[in-house]
Structures are given as structure tokens and as C-alpha cells.
Amino acid sequence: MSTKNRVTPEEALAYHLDPTPGKYEIVASKPMTTQRDLSLAYSPGVAVPVEAIAERPETAYDYTVKGNMVAVISNGTAILGLGNLGALASKPVMEGKAVLFKRFADVNAIDIELDTTDPDEIIKAVSLMGPTFGGINLEDIKAPECFIIEQRLKEIMDIPVFHDDQHGTAVICAAGLINALELSGKKIEDCKIVLNGAGAAGIACLELVKAMGARHDNCIMCDTKGVIYQGRTEGMNQWKSAHAAKTEARTLEDAMKGCDVFLGVSAKGALTPDMVSTMADNPVIFAMANPDPEITPEDAHAVRPDAIVATGRSDYPNQVNNVLGFPYLFRGALDIHARAINDDMKIACAKALANLAREDVPDEVAMAYGRKLTFGRDYIIPTPFDPRLIHVIPPAVAKAGMDTGVARRPIIDMDGYAESLKARMDPTAAILQGINARARQAQARMIFAEGDDPRVLRAAVAYQRGGMGTALVVGREAHVKEQLEAAGIGDAYRELQIVNSANCKHIETYKDFLYRRLQRQGMDREDAHKLATRDRHVFAALMLVHGHGDGMITGATRKSAHVLELINKVIDAKPSDGAVGITALLHKGKVVLIGDTLVHEWPDEHDLADIATAGARVARGLGIEPRVAFASFSTFGYPVSERAMKMHVAPQVLDERGVDFEYDGEMAVDVALNPEMMKHYPFCRLTGPANVLVVPARHSASISVKLMQEMAGATVIGPILTGIPHSVQICSNRATVNDILHMAALSASRLGQTR
Ligand SMILES: NC(=O)C1=CN([C@@H]2O[C@H](COP(=O)(O)OP(=O)(O)OC[C@H]3O[C@@H](n4cnc5c(N)ncnc54)[C@H](OP(=O)(O)O)[C@@H]3O)[C@@H](O)[C@H]2O)C=CC1
Ligand SMILES: CC(=O)C(=O)O
Ligand SMILES: [Mg+2]
Known part of the structure; x- marks a missing residue:
């Protein structure tokens, strides 16, 4: 690993x-x-x-x-x-x-x-x-x-009584096999199949494969004693006997000659490259032993480039993992108040999974995985975080249950059922997952400016060990080491890159850059040099603008406004530069973005229009189609108030600009978020509850966010600093390790979409 x-x-x-x-x-x-x-x-x-x-x-x-x-x-x-x-x-x-x-x-x-x-x-x-x-x-x-x-x-x-190690594995194996055989142009009834491992998973896999059409005479099962053949007495039980083959083969090696499909649910390394080399053309190899497969995809492909290979692991393509099955099998079974999960339901699940992998993968899945997945040798089965699974698989299972008479309460409206399944899922998890996946894709060198803080260090370690990229930690080596040891992760010291301004080889370049920027703002050379070396926010920002890191995360140790002021010494991140702070609130399955939470103190209607545009852009970056509400205490002009006027006219600024997202206002927050309240304003142009709230001022933004955090326990991501050409994220000074990690992932995931 x-x-x-x-x-x-x-x-x-x-x-x-x-x-x-x-x-x-x-x-x-x-x-x-x-x-x-x-x-x-x-x-x-x-x-x-x-x-x-x-x-x-x-x-x-x-x-x-x-x-x-x-x-x-x-x-x-x-x-x-x-x-x-x-x-x-x-x-x-x-x-x-x-x-x-x-x-x-x-x-x-x-x-x-x-x-x-x-x-x-x-x-x-x-x-x-x-x-x-x-x-x-x-x-x-x-x-x-x-x-x-x-x-x-x-x-x-x-x-329903369902042993997942048997049937969950079997269902996923079957789904993968349907597609692997489709790609290799073979029919299951013609395939010679060898299954290694005659335990819980093995017996169930072979039973399901036979139920799908594989011929008993074409299947050979092996265990630690070799081939399970008719007449064998050693190490047998009645479940193995049912699959005993009429064959001269006695070892796995014998069995593998000319076989089309190998299914392994046995142990690490049980299959050798020599054995693989004797398989038929376009062989299928599912090496499902965990955590280490019977053979690695590299070793199998080295001898047989024509093989389609799957493993049980998440770090190779084609993961055959029973988490793709049990949640959806039970969902479908529960929703028809089933008496059982029968073979037809399992086969329906397997077929639905197989079909899903052949469908065009929507952008939201590509976004969640950070790459486009296309049906083929490296994508024969859906990935576990595919958000379509919840509304595609349970209906197939439920229908099979209804057709075979195990439903106590059949579902009448299947389309309505699929829609209700979509609504069950918490979109917040998908959003966080998407951010993480895009961060892993970006492999960014992330600058963690506050390497003297143990939370930041733990987040940096998690960032790097989570496969998101390289963590560059600003701090003094001895101090970082000490902090890591105190946190019980001393071994991470060797993994992180510590950047110390006292011995940084680029420091002279940084100093000169800063002096050039600040010399006409009352800063002399000496002051600029001190600032570059002594202030870690400034130093980190200097690293970033010089391309010595791809993104930056800071703010855990000081107030955001102060940190932003320091960053502005290096990067233009003022309101006039187009900078906007957007905070995402995630709570009870809902996501609402609020802006401006960082940059504009008292925005006018033009600024508000900018904030709306920035909010819409961040929403789309998170995979959410924006519906922007200009929030106020008044709704569509009532009660009349001078201070609400800018919220009233801001939508007109957007009208003039002709933007490509939904917006309306001004409106009270309950009208914006509650469809029942919105119904009282049938002329409202939002097609659903708002998911971006543009609020009148930074203080109302801060109050809203902190109230949600304290009273409701909402997850807060942000403020997301957007509109500037660098990926800088400023977390809250009370951020937890997880919050800092989210922000670092966000910074990485926004690379390429920073403006
Ligand atoms: N990818 C996935 O989703 C899943 C993978 N698995 C994996 O499948 C494997 C078996 O799990 P499970 O069925 O629950 O375990 P069991 O203990 O029930 O069965 C293990 C079987 O494997 C056989 N076996 C062990 N080592 C070898 C070997 N080197 N060569 C041939 N046969 C061998 C045993 O033989 P004998 O009968 O002679 O002792 C036994 O029949 C594990 O590695 C597990 O991680 C399991 C479930 C899900
Ligand atoms: C995957 C699983 O269920 C197991 O290994 O037991
Ligand atoms: Mg298990």
C-alpha cells in the first residue's frame, strides 16, 4: 500500500x-x-x-x-x-x-x-x-x-436474512462478470470458470454464477487442497460437495489451463503469473481476496495484456466491493416490506449494477471522482460513491421482489419511488466527497501557513496521507517535530515538507517582491523584509505567488479579517479586485451558500450583484445548480425600508447584466428557504428553495453563519475566498482538524476554477 x-x-x-x-x-x-x-x-x-x-x-x-x-x-x-x-x-x-x-x-x-x-x-x-x-x-x-x-x-x-460475505460478494462479482464477459465477447454458458476459495464467499459466488447460466460441468472450485473433484474426501463438507467437478485436474495450476474466468476469494498471491499465462484468450481475472489480491493487476497484465482484471481494493480500477450491494438490496427489500431477499432480487441487483456501468456517466459522478469514467476494461462496475446507485438499484430489487411474490406491500408508482429515493440521500456527503475527489485529482502542493498549530499539522498530515497531494508546512523544523510527536504522529515528520523562512532559499526574491509592492505604501525595505520572514501568512502568500505551492490554507490561529489584511500585502484580494467570501452551510441534508462572509463590509447593489455571481460560481463548482436569493427582513418591497432598498434593486443590476443563473429578491430567509412560504409569492422567479443567500452586509453574514453553527450544529465550509487568481482559503480561528482539512481540500479542488 x-x-x-x-x-x-x-x-x-x-x-x-x-x-x-x-x-x-x-x-x-x-x-x-x-x-x-x-x-x-x-x-x-x-x-x-x-x-x-x-x-x-x-x-x-x-x-x-x-x-x-x-x-x-x-x-x-x-x-x-x-x-x-x-x-x-x-x-x-x-x-x-x-x-x-x-x-x-x-x-x-x-x-x-x-x-x-x-x-x-x-x-x-x-x-x-x-x-x-x-x-x-x-x-x-x-x-x-x-x-x-x-x-x-x-x-x-x-x-429478509442475508449473509453479506456470501451474497453481497456474489452479487457484485456477478455484476462485474456480466460486463467483463460482454467486453471480452464471451457467453457465460460457454465459459470455463475456476473459482479459488470454497468458503462463505466462494460457495455463494459459484452458486450465483451458475444461477446466471454458467454450466456446472464448466466450473471448477478449488480450496487449500486443490481441485474439489468428484470423489474427493479430504477437507470436504456438503457445500463443497455440491460443486465437486468431474475432472482430471487436481491442482489450481491444472484447472487454470485454457480457462476463461478466474474468480478468487481465497488468499494473497494464490494465483501465479505462470497460471495466468495458460488462460484462454481475453481472460477475466477477479482477484477479490482482501486486503491483498490473489494476483496484482500489474502482475496479471505483465503476462496477459488482454486480461480484464478486478480486485477488492479501492486503489485499482474495477473494485469488486460488497458495499455496492447490501445497502441497495436491503433498501429495495425494506421498501416492499419483503419476506426475503431471494435469488431473483440478487440477480436483479447484479444486472442493474452491470447496466449502470454501461450508461453514460453523468458529470456529477465525473466531478465526484475527478475524472471521466467510461465503460471499458478499466470501468466494468460502478464506483461506490456513484450517486445514481440509490435511485437505480433499489427499484430493480423491489420489482424483482414483487414479481416473485415476496412483497408484503408492492410499490404502485415506481417512478415516484425512484424520485423518493433521490430525496433520501444527504447531498452534503456528496459535496464533501466531490471536493475530496477533485483535490486528490489536483495533487496540489498545499501550503499550510500555520505549522506551529497542532490542528494545522494534523490536517496537513491527513491531507498528504489522504492522497490529496504534498503538504508544505510553514514552521520551524524542531517545533514541528515536537508538535507532531506530542500529537502521536511523530513518524509523519519525515513525510511532510517543512518550509522555514529562516533558511528558505527563495527568501531574497520574496523580500524584494514585497518591497516593490509596498514601497509606496509607507513601508521601507527593512520593514518589508521583516514582514516577509516573520509573518507566516505573508511568507506563505509569497510562496504561493512565486509558484512554490499551488494553494494555501491559513486562518486557524488569527481572526479572518486580520489574516486577509496580511494576505493583501502580497495578493490583491480586496473588494475592488473582485474578491468575495462565500461560506457553505451544510445541515440536515441541505446546502446553503452565504455571501459575502469575508471581503465586503457593506456592499452596494453592484457589489451585491458581484457577490451573487460569485455565489453562483461557487455553487456550480460544488455541483449545485444555483438559485440565488437576495435576503432581507422585507420581502418584495414590504415592509418598506431604506436599508433594504439595495437588496431590492440588486436583482435589477443582474437583470441588466443578463446572467445565466436564477435569482430573485429581496426576500426574507423563510421565503427563500421554505417552499410553502415561497408559494405566497407565485411571481417569484426561483424554481425551488434558494441555495445561495446574498445578505446585506458582512455582519449579517457572520451572524447567520455563527448562529447556524452554534444553535443547529451545522457544518461550515468557508469562507471560500473566490474571485482572485490564487487558491487561498482562510479558515476560522476555531476550526477543527477536520475543518482545516476540508478547507485545504477545497483550496486544492478549486485549482483551475479560482476566478
Ligand atoms: N472483495 C470482496 O468484496 C470480498 C472478499 N472476500 C475475500 O475472500 C476471501 C475468503 O473469505 P471468506 O469466504 O469469508 O472466508 P472463508 O474462511 O469462509 O473461506 C476461505 C476459503 O478460501 C480457501 N483458501 C484459503 N487460502 C487458500 C489458498 N491459498 N488457495 C486456495 N484456497 C484457499 C479456504 O480453503 P479450505 O476450505 O481448504 O480451508 C476456504 O475454502 C478473503 O480473502 C476475503 O477477504 C470476502 C468477502 C468479500
Ligand atoms: C468485505 C467483507 O465483508 C469482509 O471482508 O468480511
Ligand atoms: Mg464481512
């Missing part, structure tokens, strides 16, 4: 520890503030749904969380590739899974670790939980017990 993607043990532990232990919390979805709320939620009100459910059990899906709640159940006997480390140790993985359910499909999931290796005890425990959940996801329970447990639970429970 390259240092780029390296996650240190300290970082992994800190991620799990801070700010609260673990990875999720439970949030109430109903008000619980008044006596009346209490009466409704609990006694006496709660008795009504109790009686309704007792009379008609299916109404539990209406009156409780059952219909959107999945249990992630493990006993920790096969945690990832780590083996049997017990139930308690499996909890981080199961919590992680719960978070993925939520993030990708808005399924509420809760982890339950059962402290037993006895299948009967697990079966008993899980079956008793049936009333609570809409589905059961079994996880990391070792083979062959997992087969017994899942089979029995499916028989006795009336909700």
Missing part, C-alpha cells in the same frame, strides 16, 4: 475515539419537548399503535421503525480476513457496516454482537429478534456454520 493511502494505527484509533467513542448515535425523529409530546410518544398515546399492531401486525411497518431497521449480526468468528477474534472485537466492523447502511441507502442499522460460536444459540437469538427488524444482515460468521445459520433463519423468519 502506498504512503498516499496509508492510515496509521493512531489515526484509526483517533477516528474511532473522537469526538465520541464509536461511529454512530441514535437520533429521535419525533418532537419530545412538551408534556403533550410525552403523552403521544409514551403513555397514554402509545397504547393506540400497540392495539393497532396487535390487531393488524403489518401496521408495525407504519407505526414503528421496524420497516427501516436492519440488524447487523456477528459472532466475530471470521472478522474480515483477521479470523476468529470474538464477538466484542467484531463491534467496530459491525458499527462500520451500520454506518455504511445509513450513508449509502438511509437504512437505519444497529449492530448486535452475539457471544457464542454455537449455531443453535445464534439461530435462537436472532429468530427471537424478528419483531424488531425489517431485515437481518449476518456478517463475519465463519463457514460452514454461516450456511447452517442462514439457511435455518431463512426458514423460520418472515423478514
Whole structure:
């Protein structure tokens, strides 16, 4: 694994520890503030749904969380590739899974670790939980017990029971295989297939591949003892026997000769280049063992350039990862109140995934990944952050469930269902993801001006280790080292580039530049030189304008306005230069940009029009189609007020300019953001709630942002300094490590779109 993607043990532990232990919390979805709320939620009100459910059990899906709640159940006997480390140790993985359910499909999931290796005890425990959940996801329970447990639970429970290590893997493998065979011009029923690894994932993969048309006689399964052939007795069980082949081949090497497809769910390095070289033309190799594949794509391609290769890893193209499956399979199943997830639903999921990869990839996905993805040998399966997955896969799964009779409540309006799925997803996550992906693409040399601050240093390390580019840290070497050691990441010292003004080889150039700029502003040579060497904001800005870094992040240790003043000594970032500060507020699935939060103190109507244009540009840069509202306490001229007049006339300035985005105003913030309120003004030109608010002055911008941050806990990104020809970002002096990292990523992601 390259240092780029390296996650240190300290970082992994800190991620799990801070700010609260673990990875999720439970949030109430109903008000619980008044006596009346209490009466409704609990006694006496709660008795009504109790009686309704007792009379008609299916109404539990209406009156409780059952219909959107999945249990992630493990006993920790096969945690990832780590083996049997017990139930308690499996909890981080199961919590992680719960978070993925939520993030990708808005399924509420809760982890339950059962402290037993006895299948009967697990079966008993899980079956008793049936009333609570809409589905059961079994996880990391070792083979062959997992087969017994899942089979029995499916028989006795009336909700979907799904062992993801088996079927999640199988579904994604099948999806990738459909496309790989399409590209190599082969039919599954004609293919010779070798599957290595006869455990949970292997047995399920081969079963699904056969259900899709692969012929039993064309498939050979291998394990640590070699080929599973008819009559073999060593290391066998009934699940392996079902796939025993009538063949003379005894080793993987024998089996591989002339085969079209290799599916590996076994162990690192199990497949050798020699074996690959004996495969048929245009072979397909899915080396899915984690974290290291059976063979690396480089080694496979070295001997067979005609091969299509996939792995389980995110750092190679074609990632076969079960996170592409389980969230959407359960979403579709839950939404029809399914009794089961059957083979047809799994195949529907696989086909929908395969089809999605063949479709033109929309710009928002390209933006999220920082590159255009086109169906082909290096893109046979969608990527996990593809925002189309949520509204494309669950409808396919739901329809298959309805067609095969497992739906308790079929969906009538499928188009409406797809639309409702889009609305489920939190766009804020996609925005942050997009920023990060574009930053990784940019590979910018990011100047972290305040290398004396531990938050900044940790963000710099995360920036570099997150694969976004090179972190250039302004500071004194010994001090940086000390701070890193105190933060428990002393080893990062060797990775970062420390830039110390005291020994910087460009300092004379910087000094001269600064003196030339400031000599007519009352600054003598001596003062200019001191400023260049002693002020890290100025020094960092000098590095930037001289091309010794691509972007710059500062502001964590001083007030933004003061930092901006210092930066202006080096870079023209005044209102008259076109500079504007835009802050993004991310909260409860909504994104609103506010401007100007940094540069214009009291903008006039022309400045306001500039701010609107800058806000629209930043919105588009984040993948949001802008709807700009000029915000005020008055709405469309009422109540009349002299101070609101500039907000009233600013839209007219834009009318004259003829801009290409939606805008209107002036209007109160509730009219701008609440469609019900906006309806009272049917002439309003905004086609939906505003997502860019231009506010009357910097103080109202600051008050709005800080109020949202303090009262609502909104995520704040910004102020984003835009309109200047350099990528400089000034974070708040109370920024956390994560905030600083977001700002650095933002600075990097904006390269190429800085004006
Ligand atoms: N990419 C993905 O999405 C996923 C990947 N996997 C990967 O699949 C692998 C297996 O997982 P899982 O099925 O849960 O584990 P199991 O323990 O249930 O099964 C492992 C199987 O692999 C066989 N095996 C192990 N080493 C070798 C080898 N060198 N050559 C041939 N066969 C071997 C074992 O043989 P025997 O029976 O003789 O002991 C056993 O049949 C892991 O590496 C895991 O990371 C799993 C799930 C998802
Ligand atoms: C990917 C997965 O589920 C596993 O390795 O167990
Ligand atoms: Mg697993």
C-alpha cells in the first residue's frame, strides 16, 4: 500500500475515539419537548399503535421503525480476513457496516454482537429478534456454520436474512462478470470458470454464477487442497460437495489451463503469473481476496495484456466491493416490506449494477471522482460513491421482489419511488466527497501557513496521507517535530515538507517582491523584509505567488479579517479586485451558500450583484445548480425600508447584466428557504428553495453563519475566498482538524476554477 493511502494505527484509533467513542448515535425523529409530546410518544398515546399492531401486525411497518431497521449480526468468528477474534472485537466492523447502511441507502442499522460460536444459540437469538427488524444482515460468521445459520433463519423468519460475505460478494462479482464477459465477447454458458476459495464467499459466488447460466460441468472450485473433484474426501463438507467437478485436474495450476474466468476469494498471491499465462484468450481475472489480491493487476497484465482484471481494493480500477450491494438490496427489500431477499432480487441487483456501468456517466459522478469514467476494461462496475446507485438499484430489487411474490406491500408508482429515493440521500456527503475527489485529482502542493498549530499539522498530515497531494508546512523544523510527536504522529515528520523562512532559499526574491509592492505604501525595505520572514501568512502568500505551492490554507490561529489584511500585502484580494467570501452551510441534508462572509463590509447593489455571481460560481463548482436569493427582513418591497432598498434593486443590476443563473429578491430567509412560504409569492422567479443567500452586509453574514453553527450544529465550509487568481482559503480561528482539512481540500479542488 502506498504512503498516499496509508492510515496509521493512531489515526484509526483517533477516528474511532473522537469526538465520541464509536461511529454512530441514535437520533429521535419525533418532537419530545412538551408534556403533550410525552403523552403521544409514551403513555397514554402509545397504547393506540400497540392495539393497532396487535390487531393488524403489518401496521408495525407504519407505526414503528421496524420497516427501516436492519440488524447487523456477528459472532466475530471470521472478522474480515483477521479470523476468529470474538464477538466484542467484531463491534467496530459491525458499527462500520451500520454506518455504511445509513450513508449509502438511509437504512437505519444497529449492530448486535452475539457471544457464542454455537449455531443453535445464534439461530435462537436472532429468530427471537424478528419483531424488531425489517431485515437481518449476518456478517463475519465463519463457514460452514454461516450456511447452517442462514439457511435455518431463512426458514423460520418472515423478514429478509442475508449473509453479506456470501451474497453481497456474489452479487457484485456477478455484476462485474456480466460486463467483463460482454467486453471480452464471451457467453457465460460457454465459459470455463475456476473459482479459488470454497468458503462463505466462494460457495455463494459459484452458486450465483451458475444461477446466471454458467454450466456446472464448466466450473471448477478449488480450496487449500486443490481441485474439489468428484470423489474427493479430504477437507470436504456438503457445500463443497455440491460443486465437486468431474475432472482430471487436481491442482489450481491444472484447472487454470485454457480457462476463461478466474474468480478468487481465497488468499494473497494464490494465483501465479505462470497460471495466468495458460488462460484462454481475453481472460477475466477477479482477484477479490482482501486486503491483498490473489494476483496484482500489474502482475496479471505483465503476462496477459488482454486480461480484464478486478480486485477488492479501492486503489485499482474495477473494485469488486460488497458495499455496492447490501445497502441497495436491503433498501429495495425494506421498501416492499419483503419476506426475503431471494435469488431473483440478487440477480436483479447484479444486472442493474452491470447496466449502470454501461450508461453514460453523468458529470456529477465525473466531478465526484475527478475524472471521466467510461465503460471499458478499466470501468466494468460502478464506483461506490456513484450517486445514481440509490435511485437505480433499489427499484430493480423491489420489482424483482414483487414479481416473485415476496412483497408484503408492492410499490404502485415506481417512478415516484425512484424520485423518493433521490430525496433520501444527504447531498452534503456528496459535496464533501466531490471536493475530496477533485483535490486528490489536483495533487496540489498545499501550503499550510500555520505549522506551529497542532490542528494545522494534523490536517496537513491527513491531507498528504489522504492522497490529496504534498503538504508544505510553514514552521520551524524542531517545533514541528515536537508538535507532531506530542500529537502521536511523530513518524509523519519525515513525510511532510517543512518550509522555514529562516533558511528558505527563495527568501531574497520574496523580500524584494514585497518591497516593490509596498514601497509606496509607507513601508521601507527593512520593514518589508521583516514582514516577509516573520509573518507566516505573508511568507506563505509569497510562496504561493512565486509558484512554490499551488494553494494555501491559513486562518486557524488569527481572526479572518486580520489574516486577509496580511494576505493583501502580497495578493490583491480586496473588494475592488473582485474578491468575495462565500461560506457553505451544510445541515440536515441541505446546502446553503452565504455571501459575502469575508471581503465586503457593506456592499452596494453592484457589489451585491458581484457577490451573487460569485455565489453562483461557487455553487456550480460544488455541483449545485444555483438559485440565488437576495435576503432581507422585507420581502418584495414590504415592509418598506431604506436599508433594504439595495437588496431590492440588486436583482435589477443582474437583470441588466443578463446572467445565466436564477435569482430573485429581496426576500426574507423563510421565503427563500421554505417552499410553502415561497408559494405566497407565485411571481417569484426561483424554481425551488434558494441555495445561495446574498445578505446585506458582512455582519449579517457572520451572524447567520455563527448562529447556524452554534444553535443547529451545522457544518461550515468557508469562507471560500473566490474571485482572485490564487487558491487561498482562510479558515476560522476555531476550526477543527477536520475543518482545516476540508478547507485545504477545497483550496486544492478549486485549482483551475479560482476566478
Ligand atoms: N472483495 C470482496 O468484496 C470480498 C472478499 N472476500 C475475500 O475472500 C476471501 C475468503 O473469505 P471468506 O469466504 O469469508 O472466508 P472463508 O474462511 O469462509 O473461506 C476461505 C476459503 O478460501 C480457501 N483458501 C484459503 N487460502 C487458500 C489458498 N491459498 N488457495 C486456495 N484456497 C484457499 C479456504 O480453503 P479450505 O476450505 O481448504 O480451508 C476456504 O475454502 C478473503 O480473502 C476475503 O477477504 C470476502 C468477502 C468479500
Ligand atoms: C468485505 C467483507 O465483508 C469482509 O471482508 O468480511
Ligand atoms: Mg464481512
